[in-house]
Amino acid sequence: MSDNFLDIAQSAAAQAAHIIHKTTGTSEAITEKVSRFDLVTQADLNSEKQILSTLKKSFPRHNFLSEELGLQSSNSEYTWVIDPLDGTSLFTAGLPEYSVSIGLLHNNQPFLGVILRVATNEIYYAQKGGGAFKNNLPIHTNSITDLSRAVIGSDYQNTKEQRVKDHARNLKLMLPAKTFRTGAGSVSSLADLAEGRLSGFIHMCKPWDFAAGAAIVAEAGGEVTDWNGHPINWTRDWIEGVFSNHHLHHALLNQLI
Secondary structure (H helix, E strand, O other): OOOOHHHHHHHHHHHHHHHHHHHOOOOOOEEEOOOOOOEEEHHHHHHHHHHHHHHHHHOOOOEEEEOOOEEEOOOOOEEEEEEEEEOHHHHHHOOOOOEEEEEEEEOOEEEEEEEEEOOOOEEEEEEOOOOEEEOOEEOOOOOOOOHHHOEEEOOOOOOHHHHHHHHHHHHHHHOOOOEEEOOOOHHHHHHHHHOOOOOEEEEEEOHHHHHHHHHHHHHOOOEEEOOOOOOOOOOOOOEEEEEEOOOOHHHHHHHOO
């Protein structure tokens, strides 16, 4: 197999970011998917098309799972998991916390991740066994061991019913933490965790929201499980993820009981 997974994934992310940049500030059409909280724009679609085109040229026999097109299976041991524009609502509002996310699963386990924050041109990346990096510099999760000194992140899902449940869970997290943050998007939040800005992140999302970030967080020294403390099943449609600096993982899991 090719050993240039990371180079090609970074190239695909950079090309997608260029496409997104060109549409920033335009009056393009915005379409609601399942609710007013769940949007898709032409930037999402164009970014996804570009990423898939780039990856398929080099890895035509791999599987591809992307937010807008879903699963395209070739029965490969490799599956690319793509969020072409995480934080679409933030993007349409002109807020800078939107990202391109490209992950690679090998035998349904995170192997590689690339996250590119489009507005700031910050790129985070990791490949299993090689460490985690931001703009070519190594990054690591922080060493905070006390939840009362930690900044913890989460977010809200895309229907009113889901958001009521999310709020009840988030109350359990925000009260013991030093600071609690929502609204930055799953992809950007996992990048923040990997470089030590956050100490933990808990959310329920689709695989493309988590796959790249999980690889980067793990290589940065963090810990990744489901809400029961078990390894994540990446074949599920919805994933309950707990991501931490490792030191606070059990404390975060205890808040979910």
